[in-house]
Amino acid sequence: MNTLIWVEHDNTSVKDATLAVVTAAAKLGEVTALVAGSGCDGAAQAAAQIEGVSKVLKADDAAYANALAANVAPLVAGLMAGYDAFLAPSTTTGKNVAPRVAALLDVMQISDILSVEGGKIFTRPIYAGNAIATVESSDPKLVITVRGTAFAKAATTGGSASIEAVSGPSDSGLSQFVSSEIAKSERPELTSAKIIVSGGRALKDADTFQQIIIPLADKLGAGVGASRAAVDAGYVPNDYQVGQTGKIVAPQVYIAVGISGAIQHLAGMKDSKTIIAINKDEDAPIFQVADIGLVGDLFTLVPELTGKL
């Protein structure tokens, strides 16, 4: 099988989510990486270094800046004449673009795969991860999004793929990028952090969240996450949300502070290697998945923990 993968990038470097896609695609066959963007040569160079990538296609055009789906999906669909499968990461970009590609190719996308079972068979989570479906595609071509935490990351060096410039349809004129507000942070990104400290509704308000969670995260060099309840209550911005409808994370250590453990939150973090929960309610569902639980008042326990580390 010849596979084409979507490279998520910022024009100069390749985002981590791409690396898991390379691993998933390599299980199907040869991997060609598509770098679409405007002024994306740096990203193409970086993609060529990834172990397991045999070729890089660079589509450098103003129309492909910001990965507007109406512009990049026709590009991908056109390139798919030469490939059997298209794989994209389950990031907001991948989830935006891939179904549009699938519909253009008249195939059913397989969303958020957890494993490649051979042939055209894959597993994927349904019902917020409360069930795992094994599905087989009968479509002539495959369109897949890949859950990043379910596959090992391919090495960012060791590859020496050739880079070929490709072109596709020009700007559809249907949508325009206006602006973006990306939170600048020194912290590790949630989806690649080794340690995550996450706070829930029990943190009371935005100030308290800052006072309790941030010092602990700083001490551990950790990423900061939150439950949906904490995000909805406005303690932190929406991109902090860990859960089925937020970010799916699987760090080495996940510290859940004042999070009761709603199904949808557990779905986003239960693949973490070690889960530590601090909660005053000893019956909170979070303790059913926690490796280490500490029952008590987070407002005294967390500062004490931060102080003793």
Added chain:
Amino acid sequence: MKALVCVKRVIDYNVKPRVKSDGTGVDLANVKMSMNPFDEIAVEEAIRLKEKGVVTEIIAVSVGPQKAQETLRTALAMGADRAVLVMTDDEMEPLAVAKIIKAIAEEEQPGIIITGKQAIDDDSNQVGQMVAALMGRPQGTFANEITVEGDAIVVKREIDGGLETVRLTAPAIVTTDLRLNEPRYASLPNIMKAKNKPMAQKTPADYGVDTAPRLKTLKVTEPPVRSAGIKVGSVDELVAKLKDMGVVS
């Protein structure tokens, strides 16, 4: 402009799904069903656009079993003007649903199509994007805010790392994220009124759509169970554990 909102009847979000012991799927017998929460947000947003005078009429569409009419009645009780039920007892995949919605959109000519970003049963996150592709129209997925300016639909999207704003030329397809709005509850008088609002009944065949599934579900299993670990009695014990694990030195 007209608004088309697409809603799906799914297991209620408060119910914990149980996998059938024979591995054929999730047990939905005698389980509470509701409108997909993201679709509820879509209905609410259409109503707010109507209240602002931007949208003139709201048509709610559902593709599903006879009982999906309950879901459409909910949309009507919230404030949709009329409904179309495309009835089928078959398992419907996003691609087939998208083709049906495209056919309905061609009849109705809405300026905006709003639907949830994903259904909480199959978690596919595909229909909106597929409708946009099939119609050759722009898409604004994972909407956090929608503003209509003339024939432009400005969508603030929730993306990894923050927010992004795109400007779409209507007609456009928008999918909703959690923080777009908080859906209203239907009042009793509105629930009564909804019973008299028109609901057309159709089938996929009426739109000439082939709904044969492309994916075959071979089995459905429980996810691996994570067992509860230990509880520690103090911060000192926790610190000791973290040191044992090499998390801190």
